Amino acid sequence: MTVLTTSTVQMPPGLVVAPRLPDLLLPVRVRRGVLGFLRNHPTVAIGGALLLLLVLIGVLAPWLGTVDPTALAPARRTRAPSAEFWFGSDMLGRDVYSRVLYGTRVSLTVGLSVAALASFAGLVIGLVSGTVRWADGIIMRFIDGLMSIPPILLAVALMALTRGSVGNVILAITTAEIPRVSRLVRGVVLSLREQPYVDAATASGTRTPMIILRHILPNTLGPMLVQATYICASAMIVESILSFIGAGTPPTIPSWGNIMAEGRALWQIKPYIVFFPAAFLSVTVLAVNLLGDGLRDALDPRMAKSL
Amino acid sequence: MLSYILRRILSTIPVMAIVALFVFSLLYIAPGDPAAVIAGDQASPADVERIRQSLGLDRPFLVQFGSWLWHILHGDLGTSIFTNLPVTALIAQRIEPTLSLMVLTLVLTIVVAVPLGVVAAWKAGSWIDRAIMGFAVFAFSLPVFVVGYVLAYVFALQFEWLPVQGYTPLAEGLWPWLQNLILPAVALGSVYIALIARITRASMLEVLQQDYIRTARAKGLDQRSILFVHALKNAAVPIVTVIGIGVALLIGGAVVTESVFAIPGLGRLTIDAILRRDYPVIQGIVLLFSFLYVLVNLMVDVTYTLVDPRIRY
Numbered sequence: 001m002t003v004l005t006t007s008t009v010q011m012p013p014g015l016v017v018a019p020r021l022p023d024l025l026l027p028v029r030v031r032r033g034v035l036g037f038l039r040n041h042p043t044v045a046i047g048g049a050l051l052l053l054l055v056l057i058g059v060l061a062p063w064l065g066t067v068d069p070t071a072l073a074p075a076r077r078t079r080a081p082s083a084e085f086w087f088g089s090d091m092l093g094r095d096v097y098s099r100v101l102y103g104t105r106v107s108l109t110v111g112l113s114v115a116a117l118a119s120f121a122g123l124v125i126g127l128v129s130g131t132v133r134w135a136d137g138i139i140m141r142f143i144d145g146l147m148s149i150p151p152i153l154l155a156v157a158l159m160a161l162t163r164g165s166v167g168n169v170i171l172a173i174t175t176a177e178i179p180r181v182s183r184l185v186r187g188v189v190l191s192l193r194e195q196p197y198v199d200a201a202t203a204s205g206t207r208t209p210m211i212i213l214r215h216i217l218p219n220t221l222g223p224m225l226v227q228a229t230y231i232c233a234s235a236m237i238v239e240s241i242l243s244f245i246g247a248g249t250p251p252t253i254p255s256w257g258n259i260m261a262e263g264r265a266l267w268q269i270k271p272y273i274v275f276f277p278a279a280f281l282s283v284t285v286l287a288v289n290l291l292g293d294g295l296r297d298a299l300d301p302r303m304a305k306s307l
Numbered sequence: 308m309l310s311y312i313l314r315r316i317l318s319t320i321p322v323m324a325i326v327a328l329f330v331f332s333l334l335y336i337a338p339g340d341p342a343a344v345i346a347g348d349q350a351s352p353a354d355v356e357r358i359r360q361s362l363g364l365d366r367p368f369l370v371q372f373g374s375w376l377w378h379i380l381h382g383d384l385g386t387s388i389f390t391n392l393p394v395t396a397l398i399a400q401r402i403e404p405t406l407s408l409m410v411l412t413l414v415l416t417i418v419v420a421v422p423l424g425v426v427a428a429w430k431a432g433s434w435i436d437r438a439i440m441g442f443a444v445f446a447f448s449l450p451v452f453v454v455g456y457v458l459a460y461v462f463a464l465q466f467e468w469l470p471v472q473g474y475t476p477l478a479e480g481l482w483p484w485l486q487n488l489i490l491p492a493v494a495l496g497s498v499y500i501a502l503i504a505r506i507t508r509a510s511m512l513e514v515l516q517q518d519y520i521r522t523a524r525a526k527g528l529d530q531r532s533i534l535f536v537h538a539l540k541n542a543a544v545p546i547v548t549v550i551g552i553g554v555a556l557l558i559g560g561a562v563v564t565e566s567v568f569a570i571p572g573l574g575r576l577t578i579d580a581i582l583r584r585d586y587p588v589i590q591g592i593v594l595l596f597s598f599l600y601v602l603v604n605l606m607v608d609v610t611y612t613l614v615d616p617r618i619r620y
Contacts, residue, residue, distance in 0.1 A: 141321055142325060145321075145324075145329060146325070148322050148323075148326055148600055149329070149596075150597070152558070152559025152562065153559060153562075153593050156589075157593050160333075161337055241451075241559070241562075241563050244563060245566055246581065264567075267456060278456060279453075282448060282450065282453050285448040285450065286448035293444065
């Protein structure tokens, strides 16, 4: 809304012109297209760009000046960062730079897989729970029970049952994340069910599966997408924690948690072994969180104002 | 209100029952045969079978679950496979450092995060607000051990102000105890502080727009009492909820923090139990922490009725 003024019109002498009022709302230039969207939401652009960079690093790891990340060289143990070992070498003489770069693969694989699997499972459970009344009570009691076990402990307990492998880590973290997603989806479904357009669809004889598919599912996707980014960030942290305490990926696979766990004994004299994987992990999690915050602002302007 | 509190307490029973069922299934489906482990390498199949019968491992799942639950309700969490000590004794040995760390972190978080959130909401949109919220996003992304190592490197190794690692029991004096816990508490609290600061700001922003705040301003109340007395009281419910939910972060983070700072607490016990596949100990710890978590959130719910008299049940 722009307040019009008549300052450009020739005024007869002696007439007092009202002072120009400030605009109540600054004009918003609506930018369209993908690039326009990114310019409107710089956090999405920054987070997305960082994440893209890390994905590229993970994919292109073999061609980025790395050597075999598991190659032992006992003669060249615990070297400080230098031209030969960019991030130094660990106590078995392995190149930390190569290990950290390959570690990107593990972290991103776990983060993205858990986000996808937990979202899908949570979506199904939440939709069933939100629409099938008799199942709701049973499902929700189980979800309540699972939610009262702190997620990291739940993942730790599940990992204690199985062999350490990337697949098992993904399954364990997914199980720990499902309850929260299910709750979220159920909440959204319950509020959508009361919307007039759902009543209208029911009144005009649309069958329940069609209502779910056409009217409810599309509206849960926005909050789900935002939640999925937070799950991705949290999964990457939990993965590194599991590996750090020895309950995650097997020590033969270079993951950031493993590199830090191996550097732990020496961190007081050789801090760089812990520092580089820690820095990569922090930047990755920050990128995903920025992306999530940006998406939340873009998809739900009402929430964006308050949080 | 009393009947609400009673009903709320009763509602935790099915939740804890499901936790117990889950934790028991963990042991039930765990690989390895406890009877074979106890019998040792030399035992004949008949010996193993005898031990299995004496342990009741040949009975149906639900019967075993019932008897296990019966023992738990009588304070018997079983015996560690590795050390042969009762799990309750192992936990009792290690609980002080962990509880100290968690309580100190909780206090630190509330003291730091709530004022940060209030100030951010008061100065919403200003550079102070941006700085606080920027810090919150940043702190929220830093894993516990990263903060832990950086703090230990700077304040313990470089400046030598505080000990690098270890733990001193509270019985040996307040300052030695506190000295060892400051860095772990800050490390563990960083994520939690970010979370509480964000939710405090959000909740305060909503309250500050209400008419009674304008009335308070109009009648000339000073800013501090408007923010911390009038507004914060009404913004408290979501904040207290998130403090309760965030205890899960605290529990998970404590395991890692104890590992970084070499604190001999429950976290250390958990890690040892995982490496040795000592399932009764893992069970005991998961059960204890879940119970603690449920208890905290029960207290949070009960607090609502005290904080906010508008809530009726």
